[in-house]
Amino acid sequence: MWKKVILSFAGLCGGWFGYSLYHMAVNGFPAGMERLSAGLPVEGSIVFAMLGAIIFLFAGTLCAEWGGTKLQEAVLHTSRIPMNDLAAGVTGLIGGLLLSLLLYPSMTWMGTAGQLLQVVLTVACGYIGLRVSLAKKEELASLWTSGRWGPPVEPEGRGLEEHKILDTSVIIDGRIADICKTGFIEGTIVIPEFVLEELQHIADSSDLLKRNRGRRGLDILNKIQKELDVKVLIYEGDFEEISEVDSKLVKLAKVLRGKVVTNDFNLNKVCELQGVSVLNINDLANAVKPVVLPGEEIIVQVIKDGKEHGQGVAYLDDGTMIVVEGGREYIGTTMEVLVTSVLQTSAGRMIFAKPKLLEKAQ
Numbered sequence: 001m002w003k004k005v006i007l008s009f010a011g012l013c014g015g016w017f018g019y020s021l022y023h024m025a026v027n028g029f030p031a032g033m034e035r036l037s038a039g040l041p042v043e044g045s046i047v048f049a050m051l052g053a054i055i056f057l058f059a060g061t062l063c064a065e066w067g068g069t070k071l072q073e074a075v076l077h078t079s080r081i082p083m084n085d086l087a088a089g090v091t092g093l094i095g096g097l098l099l100s101l102l103l104y105p106s107m108t109w110m111g112t113a114g115q116l117l118q119v120v121l122t123v124a125c126g127y128i129g130l131r132v133s134l135a136k137k138e139e140l141a142s143l144w145t146s147g148r149w150g151p152p153v154e155p156e157g158r159g160l161e162e163h164k165i166l167d168t169s170v171i172i173d174g175r176i177a178d179i180c181k182t183g184f185i186e187g188t189i190v191i192p193e194f195v196l197e198e199l200q201h202i203a204d205s206s207d208l209l210k211r212n213r214g215r216r217g218l219d220i221l222n223k224i225q226k227e228l229d230v231k232v233l234i235y236e237g238d239f240e241e242i243s244e245v246d247s248k249l250v251k252l253a254k255v256l257r258g259k260v261v262t263n264d265f266n267l268n269k270v271c272e273l274q275g276v277s278v279l280n281i282n283d284l285a286n287a288v289k290p291v292v293l294p295g296e297e298i299i300v301q302v303i304k305d306g307k308e309h310g311q312g313v314a315y316l317d318d319g320t321m322i323v324v325e326g327g328r329e330y331i332g333t334t335m336e337v338l339v340t341s342v343l344q345t346s347a348g349r350m351i352f353a354k355p356k357l358l359e360k361a362q
Contacts, residue, residue: 014055016052084137163258164188167264179284246264292342302324302328302330304331306324314327316351
């Protein structure tokens with residue numbers, strides 16, 4: 001396709017060049033060329049146009065492969081630019097060029113020097129307009145979407161259309177698919193292309209554990225997109241000036257004015273520092289766990305040693321760890337314990353207890 005475009009363009013340019021060269025010769029430019037065309041009929045312009053087209057087609061054939069590759073790379077690179085950046089850049093460039101046109105009449109009195117200055121002015125105004133518009137792209141985006149300057153106004157009912165941006169860790173975790181299935185996640189699920197690339201790299205890893213995690217993440221995405229009744233958007237833009245995936249997620253959340261869905265504690269903190277809303281799956285899991293208060297009695301099975309001397313470790317059905325003081329000697333047995341304290345963090349919930357037998361003895 002690109003070769004045909006290049007060859008067609010080369011043929012048109014060659015025909016125009018030959019036609020123009022013939023008429024320049026008729027008018028005696030360069031000097032002496034009028035003799036060459038003096039005996040030619042009117043059809044000479046057609047002959048020159050055909051010769052020019054043939055020469056340019058030959059040159060275009062030699063360069064078609066290289067030129068087609070470069071054009072395809074340019075189109076692919078342009079297609080990866082976010083729409084906000086592209087629209088802002090084009091708007092600023094057009095504004096700068098229009099400004100340079102308005103300034104042209106003021107330079108006509110300078111003659112040749114004015115013509116050279118006009119070229120410099122055109123380039124300078126276009127570049128300044130491009131840079132200014134890119135720096136103000138967020139304000140331009142808010143102008144286009146809300147019809148007014150300043151910070152974007154939250155439309156009524158926006159929550160239903162709010163974007164939820166998934167990070168790599170929460171996709172591999174897999175619980176997001178079950179949450180989407182229950183209907184607790186509203187709006188559009190956004191899966192950035194750079195997250196897909198990271199998942200692909202993990203799935204292609206030589207390490208067996210990483211490879212299985214990456215494939216599990218891809219299976220979860222396939223389930224969300226094909227089996228669940230949720231709206232999924234594959235965001236194809238990228239932020240090439242940013243290398244870290246977490247930083248790209250934060251930037252994307254600001255551009256889309258959405259929320260990052262994660263179970264990464266560090267990403268959670270970065271989002272909070274940069275004013276980006278975040279939904280932590282671990283926080284949700286902790287919130288729906290059964291509430292256990294100090295003083296309650298529960299029945300557990302002590303299964304292993306704790307970190308400190310004499311401690312035993314047990315687990316509730318939901319995976320909550322229970323540290324039993326003095327429970328080491330009861331490993332392998334089911335017993336009743338008394339809850340002494342509960343520690344709640346974003347990483348999970350930990351319950352401290354002591355055997356009910358010791359409580360009775362005291």
